Amino acid sequence: ARSGDSCLEYLLRGEHCVPSDLGIFLRFSYRMHPELCDLVSEMSYQSNLKPHPSAQSRKLILPTARAQVKEVELPTQNQEVELPTQNQGAEARASRIVVKDGGVQFIQVAHDGNTQSSTEEADFVSEICKQLRASFYEDCDGTRPIEWEDILIVAPYNAQVRLISSKLPPSARVGTVDRFQGQEALVVIVSCCHSDFSDEATASGAADAPVHLSDGARGLSFVLNRNRLNVALSRAQCLAIVLASPTLAEAKPKSLSQQRELNYFCRIREVGEGQRVGAQAAASKPRTGKAQSKKDWQ
Numbered sequence: 001a002r003s004g005d006s007c008l009e010y011l012l013r014g015e016h017c018v019p020s021d022l023g024i025f026l027r028f029s030y031r032m033h034p035e036l037c038d039l040v041s042e043m044s045y046q047s048n049l050k051p052h053p054s055a056q057s058r059k060l061i062l063p064t065a066r067a068q069v070k071e072v073e074l075p076t077q078n079q080e081v082e083l084p085t086q087n088q089g090a091e092a093r094a095s096r097i098v099v100k101d102g103g104v105q106f107i108q109v110a111h112d113g114n115t116q117s118s119t120e121e122a123d124f125v126s127e128i129c130k131q132l133r134a135s136f137y138e139d140c141d142g143t144r145p146i147e148w149e150d151i152l153i154v155a156p157y158n159a160q161v162r163l164i165s166s167k168l169p170p171s172a173r174v175g176t177v178d179r180f181q182g183q184e185a186l187v188v189i190v191s192c193c194h195s196d197f198s199d200e201a202t203a204s205g206a207a208d209a210p211v212h213l214s215d216g217a218r219g220l221s222f223v224l225n226r227n228r229l230n231v232a233l234s235r236a237q238c239l240a241i242v243l244a245s246p247t248l249a250e251a252k253p254k255s256l257s258q259q260r261e262l263n264y265f266c267r268i269r270e271v272g273e274g275q276r277v278g279a280q281a282a283a284s285k286p287r288t289g290k291a292q293s294k295k296d297w298q
Helices: 007-012 034-044 086-094 119-133 158-166 226-233 246-250 256-272 278-283
Strands: 059-061 103-108 136-139 142-145 151-154 173-175 185-191 236-244
Touching (some): 034 226, 034 256, 059 236, 103 256, 119 151, 119 158, 119 236, 158 173, 185 226, 226 256, 246 256
Parallel strands (some): 151 173, 151 185
Antiparallel strands (some): 059 136, 136 142
């Protein structure tokens, strides 16, 4: 056995799926949107996990700038023009961030040199939540507004959890992967927040390692750990949104295991920026994303 393996990894003998001689693999996901399920299945379950047909009808109804900001009408006699308020303008700006009604969306957020927290990503999370709270969810049972309990916000470090929480109301569900394992929500927002690769190491530290550690126990292998990303993405029932610096995909791996983790992350980015999953992927060309900054939606 390999040192450091969990009990399950030891029993699976290096396989990602449960072999037929060891048990039964549940082949259908009733939770995840088909696109998200296909990605998780491809990267973690050898494409054996399939979305249940009941998940096909799930989608978000996103607000538009036209719906959120009242149009300026020509005034009648003795009537003043009613301009959009500052809050309405903020909602319109937020409507430019989330563009997918289901599946996976990857958003590149420009920042560099961040270790355990990113104000840039925290600001994006706040704006995304504004849009989601103005959106609706639709499935075979009908349509309803999205509430705070429908949104999970996941970050690798407690420092980022605290930063995001400071920008949102107490009812917002913000935490690390460990906190939300076994839970689910319509929308999951994953804030990777890390962009410091000055002296990266192969590491897997705890979520509360000392703040002064910029790598080692806080490094690339912790942020891009395959199992942790899989758990985070698979909490979503309809849409998973991943925020990350573009430099994260350009980090130099120090080991074969880190290379595999980077490959997994880059695949998430490809699908989240428009490349199809599975058999349709060969016929699709990946779309190059652009790193956004706060001024892009102001």
